[in-house]
Amino acid sequence: MRRYLFVLIACMTCLSVMAATSYTVVLDAGHGGKDPGAVGKISQEKDLNLSLALKVGALLKEQYPDVKVVYTRSTDVFIPLQERADIANKANADLFISIHTNSAESKTPSGVETFILGTDKMEKNLDVAMRENAVMKLEADYKTTYQGFDPNSIDSYIMFELMQNSYMDQSLQFATQVQNRLTGHLNREDRGVRQAAFWVLLKTACPSILFEMGFISNPDEERFLNKESSLREMAQALVDAFGAYTHKQAVKKEALSVEPAEEEPDIPVMVSEQPVKGPRYAVQVCASKTPLKASDPKLKGHKCGCFQAGEWYKYYTAEDSDRKKVEAAQKKLKKDFPDCWIITLNR
Numbered sequence: 481m482r483r484y485l486f487v488l489i490a491c492m493t494c495l496s497v498m499a500a501t502s503y504t505v506v507l508d509a510g511h512g513g514k515d516p517g518a519v520g521k522i523s524q525e526k527d528l529n530l531s532l533a534l535k536v537g538a539l540l541k542e543q544y545p546d547v548k549v550v551y552t553r554s555t556d557v558f559i560p561l562q563e564r565a566d567i568a569n570k571a572n573a574d575l576f577i578s579i580h581t582n583s584a585e586s587k588t589p590s591g592v593e594t595f596i597l598g599t600d601k602m603e604k605n606l607d608v609a610m611r612e613n614a615v616m617k618l619e620a621d622y623k624t625t626y627q628g629f630d631p632n633s634i635d636s637y638i639m640f641e642l643m644q645n646s647y648m649d650q651s652l653q654f655a656t657q658v659q660n661r662l663t664g665h666l667n668r669e670d671r672g673v674r675q676a677a678f679w680v681l682l683k684t685a686c687p688s689i690l691f692e693m694g695f696i697s698n699p700d701e702e703r704f705l706n707k708e709s710s711l712r713e714m715a716q717a718l719v720d721a722f723g724a725y726t727h728k729q730a731v732k733k734e735a736l737s738v739e740p741a742e743e744e745p746d747i748p749v750m751v752s753e754q755p756v757k758g759p760r761y762a763v764q765v766c767a768s769k770t771p772l773k774a775s776d777p778k779l780k781g782h783k784c785g786c787f788q789a790g791e792w793y794k795y796y797t798a799e800d801s802d803r804k805k806v807e808a809a810q811k812k813l814k815k816d817f818p819d820c821w822i823i824t825l826n827r
Contacts, residue, residue, distance in 0.1 A: 509533035513558030518583035520696035535715035565683035576688035591669025598675025650687035
């Protein structure tokens with residue numbers, strides 16, 4: 481019997497994951513210009529959003545100098561929703577953070593919440609999505625730009641249920657880190673991680689969140705949000721969440737490569753001699769809480785790589801630096817794995 485030769489590929493550190501020009505964070509200060517967003521007694525949402533976004537960006541540049549920071553706006557200007565997503569996509573963003581301030585008819589609600597794209601409990605979060613999407617109506621001929629989407633029509637939101645988001649897993653991981661830092665470290669009221677149908681999240685081709693920093697409609701919370709010290713603390717919490725998230729992403733790159741053998745290894749993985757610079761893509765086909773053998777029916781005969789994320793073993797194939805090739809492979813793989821999606825590796 482031949483012995484298996486296991487080669488441990490060193491786990492990338494956070495800094496190697498965020499190599500120069502290879503990791504880009506897009507900060508989106510919601511609203512702006514002719515769109516004030518929610519309005520409180522002493523402030524407007526657009527100003528709070530911009531102030532926090534600029535602080536987060538400054539801290540990211542200071543603490544992670546190899547990360548590229550891109551703003552959808554850095555001044556008080558109106559940026560259409562679709563253009564915000566376009567900015568992120570043109571920058572090849574690795575992470576998109578849309579910053580907002582919440583509001584409610586009652587003065588009682590308070591706390592922070594973080595949204596990812598999704599339709600789970602859509603009716604419960606529909607009012608938030610409608611409010612944030614309504615900005616598109618300030619644009620000329622918005623129905624053409626947004627393909628007939630009406631932010632005030634419940635029927636329009638059915639389209640979100642038909643669209644799969646390839647980055648839900650990563651978005652959820654980052655959103656969870658954000659909530660943990662804001663509530664666990666700063667003792668803010670926790671309104672949780674939620675799903676909602678936000679156009680700007682739908683159209684960004686990367687992990688993305690929409691963060692609501694608090695309620696401008698609550699007088700006590702509005703005063704809190706207007707303190708420089710509060711904004712600095714929240715900015716640092718977001719940066720800390722970013723650090724924790726990217727560290728977990730780096731750990732995921734740890735892999736085992738196996739020399740072909742007569743008997744099957746417990747975890748089938750693809751061989752990589754050394755870390756590859758720049759983004760690489762692959763198609764994730766399945767996940768399991770226990771390691772799978774190469775002959776496991778779940779893999780359907782495909783040669784797969786594997787990485788561990790928490791308690792899950794995640795299996796992927798068709799790895800390549802050319803995303804178009806991976807997209808072509810995904811179309812073929814959908815015959816065996818209808819719910820497969822594209823992931824990013826080796827950053």
